[in-house]
Amino acid sequence: MDIDQNQHEPFAVLDRWLAEARAADVPEPESVALVTVGEGRRPSARTVALKRLEDQALVFTSALWTRKAREIEANRHVALLFYWPTIGRQIHITGQASFAERELATELFSQRELSHQVQTLVSRQGEPIADIQALRVRHAQLMGSLQTPPECPPDWGAIRVVPGAVEFWLGAPDRIHDRLLYRRADAGWQLTRLSP
Numbered sequence: 646m647d648i649d650q651n652q653h654e655p656f657a658v659l660d661r662w663l664a665e666a667r668a669a670d671v672p673e674p675e676s677v678a679l680v681t682v683g684e685g686r687r688p689s690a691r692t693v694a695l696k697r698l699e700d701q702a703l704v705f706t707s708a709l710w711t712r713k714a715r716e717i718e719a720n721r722h723v724a725l726l727f728y729w730p731t732i733g734r735q736i737h738i739t740g741q742a743s744f745a746e747r748e749l750a751t752e753l754f755s756q757r758e759l760s761h762q763v764q765t766l767v768s769r770q771g772e773p774i775a776d777i778q779a780l781r782v783r784h785a786q787l788m789g790s791l792q793t794p795p796e797c798p799p800d801w802g803a804i805r806v807v808p809g810a811v812e813f814w815l816g817a818p819d820r821i822h823d824r825l826l827y828r829r830a831d832a833g834w835q836l837t838r839l840s841p
């Protein structure tokens with residue numbers, strides 16, 4: 646089976662592939678490697694979770710004091726890489742990241758499980774700590790005592806990635822994998838089939 650070249654919009658393919666990954670019970674299909682340009686122009690990577698697929702952007706959330714946020718502030722160019730081994734598919738996206746409006750951050754924060762919200766409050770992600778036990782105690786205390794869900798901290802937010810290129814990779818048993826690259830062009834997207 647090849648990737649349908651009649652689809653001229655990569656977001657339609659992205660949306661369908663995500664739905665197919667969920668339907669195929671791919672573990673954590675929203676998990677995606679986010680690569681930024683780090684200090685000294687060196688690559689810097691970590692996994693994040695896709696929170697929303699918009700019309701023309703992918704959205705994830707993060708504390709805004711973190712390394713990834715600092716790196717995006719300094720250089721908007723990022724890459725995202727989904728890999729779903731159980732269905733033999735990969736999606737490689739390159740594009741520009743930007744910090745989303747506060748309303749989206751608060752909306753996505755309110756949708757987080759309480760224990761995730763509390764984790765954001767008790768842990769300054771990325772800062773050195775002497776002892777992890779103190780964080781566990783503080784987390785358990787807050788989980789036990791909070792009467793209402795916490796508000797979105799001012800330095801927590803949503804980050805939007807607008808792709809300039811999206812490459813779909815579909816594995817084939819004979820190793821003649823199919824690769825279809827969408828590159829943003831003046832009017833819409835330019836499609837190129839690539840040799841595996």
Ligand SMILES: Cc1cc2nc3c(=O)[nH]c(=O)nc-3n(C[C@H](O)[C@H](O)[C@H](O)COP(=O)(O)O)c2cc1C
Binds near residue numbers: 673690691711770
């Ligand atoms: C499956 C998985 C999903 C994750 N999702 C997120 C996420 O959505 N946002 C986030 O900030 N960190 C997420 N993390 C943690 C990051 O990988 C990373 O450790 C953290 O954000 C610090 O990265 P930084 O120091 O480069 O900013 C996730 C980790 C894993 C393993």
